[in-house]
Amino acid sequence: MKSRKLKAIILVLSFAFVALPFVVAHGAGGRIEGRVTDPKGAVVSGATVTVTDPASNKTFSALTDDQGRYKIESLKAGTYIVIISARGFVNARREDVKVAEGGTATFDARLEIAALEASVNVATNTKANSDTVYQQLRQIGKNPQDFGGPFATVTNLVLTRDAAVFTLRSGELYFGAPVEGRITAAVFIGDGELTLVPPTPIEKRSLAIFVDDEKLAEPFAHLVIRFTDKTFEETKASASAKMSTGGPQAEKARDLYRANQQLLRKELRNNAELRVLSDLYAPQRPGYFTAYIAGARHSKLFFRLDPLGIPQVAPEEVELASYGEGDGGIWTAFHLADEYAKGTASSSEDHRLIDIMHHEIDGTIRGTRITASDVITFRNLAGGTRVVPFNLYRTLRVSRVSDEQGRDLDFIQENKEEDAAFGVILPQALEAGKTYKLTVQYDGDGALSDSGGGNYILGPRSTWYPANAGNSFGEDRAIYDMTFRYPKGHMFIGTGAPVAAETSDGDLIVARWSSGQTELAVAGFNYGRFKKKEVLDKDTGYNIEFYANEELPDEVKRVQASIQQTEAKAPERGRTVTPTTLGAISTTSMADAAIGDAENATRIYNAYFGKLPYTRIAMTQQPAFNFGQAWPTLIFMPYMAFLDSTVRSQLLKSTRGGTDDFWRYVAPHEISHQWWGHIIGWDSYHDQWMSEGFAEFSASLYVQQIRGNDKFVDFWEDHRKQIIQSSPATRDIKPYTIGPVTQGIRLSSGKTRAAYQFLVYPKGAFILHMIRMMMFNQGGRGDAKFQVMMKDFIQTHFNQDVSTEDFKAAVEKGIGGNMDWFFNEWVYGIEMPSYRFDYQLSDGGTTLTGKITQSGVSDKFKMLVPVYIDSGKGWVKVGAAWMTGNTSVDLAGVKLPQAANRAAICALDDVLALSTQNSK
Numbered sequence: 001m002k003s004r005k006l007k008a009i010i011l012v013l014s015f016a017f018v019a020l021p022f023v024v025a026h027g028a029g030g031r032i033e034g035r036v037t038d039p040k041g042a043v044v045s046g047a048t049v050t051v052t053d054p055a056s057n058k059t060f061s062a063l064t065d066d067q068g069r070y071k072i073e074s075l076k077a078g079t080y081i082v083i084i085s086a087r088g089f090v091n092a093r094r095e096d097v098k099v100a101e102g103g104t105a106t107f108d109a110r111l112e113i114a115a116l117e118a119s120v121n122v123a124t125n126t127k128a129n130s131d132t133v134y135q136q137l138r139q140i141g142k143n144p145q146d147f148g149g150p151f152a153t154v155t156n157l158v159l160t161r162d163a164a165v166f167t168l169r170s171g172e173l174y175f176g177a178p179v180e181g182r183i184t185a186a187v188f189i190g191d192g193e194l195t196l197v198p199p200t201p202i203e204k205r206s207l208a209i210f211v212d213d214e215k216l217a218e219p220f221a222h223l224v225i226r227f228t229d230k231t232f233e234e235t236k237a238s239a240s241a242k243m244s245t246g247g248p249q250a251e252k253a254r255d256l257y258r259a260n261q262q263l264l265r266k267e268l269r270n271n272a273e274l275r276v277l278s279d280l281y282a283p284q285r286p287g288y289f290t291a292y293i294a295g296a297r298h299s300k301l302f303f304r305l306d307p308l309g310i311p312q313v314a315p316e317e318v319e320l321a322s323y324g325e326g327d328g329g330i331w332t333a334f335h336l337a338d339e340y341a342k343g344t345a346s347s348s349e350d351h352r353l354i355d356i357m358h359h360e361i362d363g364t365i366r367g368t369r370i371t372a373s374d375v376i377t378f379r380n381l382a383g384g385t386r387v388v389p390f391n392l393y394r395t396l397r398v399s400r401v402s403d404e405q406g407r408d409l410d411f412i413q414e415n416k417e418e419d420a421a422f423g424v425i426l427p428q429a430l431e432a433g434k435t436y437k438l439t440v441q442y443d444g445d446g447a448l449s450d451s452g453g454g455n456y457i458l459g460p461r462s463t464w465y466p467a468n469a470g471n472s473f474g475e476d477r478a479i480y481d482m483t484f485r486y487p488k489g490h491m492f493i494g495t496g497a498p499v500a501a502e503t504s505d506g507d508l509i510v511a512r513w514s515s516g517q518t519e520l521a522v523a524g525f526n527y528g529r530f531k532k533k534e535v536l537d538k539d540t541g542y543n544i545e546f547y548a549n550e551e552l553p554d555e556v557k558r559v560q561a562s563i564q565q566t567e568a569k570a571p572e573r574g575r576t577v578t579p580t581t582l583g584a585i586s587t588t589s590m591a592d593a594a595i596g597d598a599e600n601a602t603r604i605y606n607a608y609f610g611k612l613p614y615t616r617i618a619m620t621q622q623p624a625f626n627f628g629q630a631w632p633t634l635i636f637m638p639y640m641a642f643l644d645s646t647v648r649s650q651l652l653k654s655t656r657g658g659t660d661d662f663w664r665y666v667a668p669h670e671i672s673h674q675w676w677g678h679i680i681g682w683d684s685y686h687d688q689w690m691s692e693g694f695a696e697f698s699a700s701l702y703v704q705q706i707r708g709n710d711k712f713v714d715f716w717e718d719h720r721k722q723i724i725q726s727s728p729a730t731r732d733i734k735p736y737t738i739g740p741v742t743q744g745i746r747l748s749s750g751k752t753r754a755a756y757q758f759l760v761y762p763k764g765a766f767i768l769h770m771i772r773m774m775m776f777n778q779g780g781r782g783d784a785k786f787q788v789m790m791k792d793f794i795q796t797h798f799n800q801d802v803s804t805e806d807f808k809a810a811v812e813k814g815i816g817g818n819m820d821w822f823f824n825e826w827v828y829g830i831e832m833p834s835y836r837f838d839y840q841l842s843d844g845g846t847t848l849t850g851k852i853t854q855s856g857v858s859d860k861f862k863m864l865v866p867v868y869i870d871s872g873k874g875w876v877k878v879g880a881a882w883m884t885g886n887t888s889v890d891l892a893g894v895k896l897p898q899a900a901n902r903a904a905i906c907a908l909d910d911v912l913a914l915s916t917q918n919s920k
């Protein structure tokens with residue numbers, strides 16, 4: 001990172017260019033003036049002076065000139081608040097500046113240097129939101145004459161956008177002012193209807209969750225449309241539209257547009273103008289279309305068609321959704337009609353504009369503030385691109401973007417409380433296949449938060465640095481080199497591995513981390529005051545590190561205090577008061593157990609899935625109570641997981657829930673994300689079930705190996721219940737009926753609440769469990785065939801993203817046969833069978849007679865149902881029956897290899913079912 005002298009400071013309030021009124025009026029009233037200097041008395045030019053009238057909340061502002069002077073005039077007599085801010089300095093503030101009518105109040109400020117900025121570079125940001133085309137787009141709707149230009153009087157004008165058909169029966173379509181010669185906004189007022197029929201059975205079903213019908217027919221009274229496609233030209237050319245200018249409802253159209261603008265900026269936080277700008281600067285693109293539909297039944301609907309993919313459901317290009325409370329969610333999403341026609345529709349489609357190859361992040365942490373620069377090396381994928389969008393957490397404010405030659409580039413980033421999306425504008429179109437470098441400088445609070453006791457938590461998982469906006473989950477495999485500076489006494493644990501010993505730089509420690517030659521799907525870190533313990537596991541070769549927080553975070557201290565209070569109030573209950581349990585939240589003592597868990601889990605996963613390309617795995621505590629997460633080589637463990645179950649249940653009584661098994665198995669789950677999520681990523685939300693489902697499945701391997709078959713069966717029973725039982729968490733709908741696991745995040749909605757969690761994790765896990773159980777060979781090689789298949793799957797796609805179809809191909813190869821039936825039933829389908837086994841044992845337990853019944857399924861549904869016997873030493877599989885449809889199979893006098901005292905089907909929860917009854 002380059003360092004610059006402080007005199008180069010120019011001020012940076014990005015919104016100052018657009019929003020703040022600079023008061024230069026002369027005349028009556030008083031004034032406030034003054035001079036701004038640094039601690040040594042040197043002038044500070046370009047400082048922002050903001051004067052607020054606390055009575056009216058009116059704000060006036062000015063910049064200091066090159067003498068460091070400012071003047072704000074025409075102020076009503078009264079008392080004002082003055083705030084002076086300049087990059088690199090602590091704000092100066094005075095609350096009681098009295099202004100008399102016709103008088104002058106003086107406030108001179110000597111600014112103190114902000115500790116953080118003293119050691120890092122100072123940016124010269126003149127480029128935020130200042131692109132003139134962008135500014136024109138942001139201004140649409142502001143002028144009184146807006147929407148007073150061209151308009152069309154329509155009679156049954158039909159706008160067809162893929163599966164959506166907008167019929168504008170009668171009324172007027174008003175157009176916004178052109179920018180760069182192109183019209184990008186329109187408002188319809190009149191009588192119209194949107195009809196939409198999703199292209200696939202799964203999507204028809206999804207729509208029916210919201211409208212009780214497989215097709216939508218929604219009347220509306222107005223639309224706000226934003227587009228870069230040919231909507232204007234199409235309307236103009238249509239015989240159903242009569243063009244004219246200065247329509248009768250232009251003012252209403254403008255008001256509707258402005259209301260939509262407010263909605264997008266302040267509520268949905270979606271910078272629509274950034275998306276428009278991207279196409280205005282790449283005019284060869286076909287363009288996108290978005291309509292906000294004030295429907296008669298559903299007033300908060302919107303429809304989008306974007307050939308670059310819709311952010312949440314990319315690479316899918318078409319979406320109908322609602323931002324309403326009760327009906328909110330993605331109603332339907334799919335690929336373009338011609339992709340289905342050509343058979344190319346797939347979650348492996350790549351609409352990314354760029355492929356990031358390298359992040360070189362240089363950051364400083366002070367308190368909760370991160371100041372960083374990221375040198376991003378990327379290959380441009382789509383020729384003609386001039387606007388490159390990134391995902392960057394909204395409180396991290398960009399001060400400067402520069403290119404390889406060190407030239408400042410324009411960029412977009414609005415107010416952090418509004419539509420703060422970050423995008424870079426290149427001076428000319430990028431060439432396809434060429435490699436470029438950008439340097440982004442940014443800083444801010446909010447990404448890192450302080451939980452007390454020297455504990456910090458990094459909130460944004462993949463957006464604390466500028467991540468590729470073309471990937472819906474923010475993950476784009478790249479090499480990461482990170483240098484971080486932070487106050488002594490703290491530790492920084494990154495992804496990858498340290499490349500050198502820590503050094504010091506004044507009162508800061510400097511740590512360097514790198515992913516080496518292995519691209520990581522995402523990078524992160526943990527930071528705070530830790531105690532470290534480590535073990536080199538000779539069996540796997542991984543160095544297992546454990547970082548325990550030295551002190552309890554505030555939240556746990558609060559819970560601790562409240563429990564102690566409760567106990568103090570109720571000693572008469574005669575229960576043994578256990579102050580020691582909470583005193584014992586000294587989690588450092590849990591380090592050995594955690595390291596043991598990690599060693600066991602990694603040994604098991606190495607045997608089932610193969611070796612990782614990483615040399616170390618760090619288990620770190622995070623001050624969050626109830627969730628864990630994993631980055632490559634780095635795992636965040638929730639506090640709860642480190643407590644013994646007695647303490648845990650004591651805490652759970654007073655705080656939020658989570659079953660005890662969740663806490664027990666959160667470590668094996670998170671550790672397995674090194675394989676499922678990092679080494680094997682997922683193409684789209686349709687495929688993400690493999691990441692969470694397989695991680696949950698991996699936890700079952702741990703349970704079976706470490707805690708035995710009884711706990712293993714308990715584990716699957718618990719998962720089965722999550723899938724089949726309704727609860728308020730899914731609006732009392734049985735989760736499995738909502739949709740297939742491939743619907744991913746979309747399973748959750750205003751109609752179905754948290755259904756995602758009740759399907760993607762447990763049913764995703766069950767799918768792999770059922771495959772394992774079918775492949776299990778008890779007499780011979782056990783899991784050998786399954787392990788070969790899983791290792792082959794990983795090797796084939798090592799450090800890549802996969803689709804559900806890639807996994808299907810791996811299973812077909814591993815099993816040696818077509819698996820359409822299995823995937824259609826369990827992965828893409830929602831069927832749920834029930835089983836019954838009535839049996840007798842005779843001849844001293846050596847002959848088995850019985851009847852297996854499968855019910856509650858469609859005629860084509862087939863499944864392999866295993867039969868087990870128990871001779872007193874646990875379940876042994878003796879065979880399996882193919883069952884198709886609602887049917888029964890008789891076992892007539894089957895000779896058993898040994899005398900049994902009981903028999904069962906699906907003894908290890910081999911088949912996911914509503915119920916499995918075994919009766920003798």
Ligand SMILES: [Zn+2]
Nearest residue numbers: 669673692695
């Ligand atoms: Zn997970």
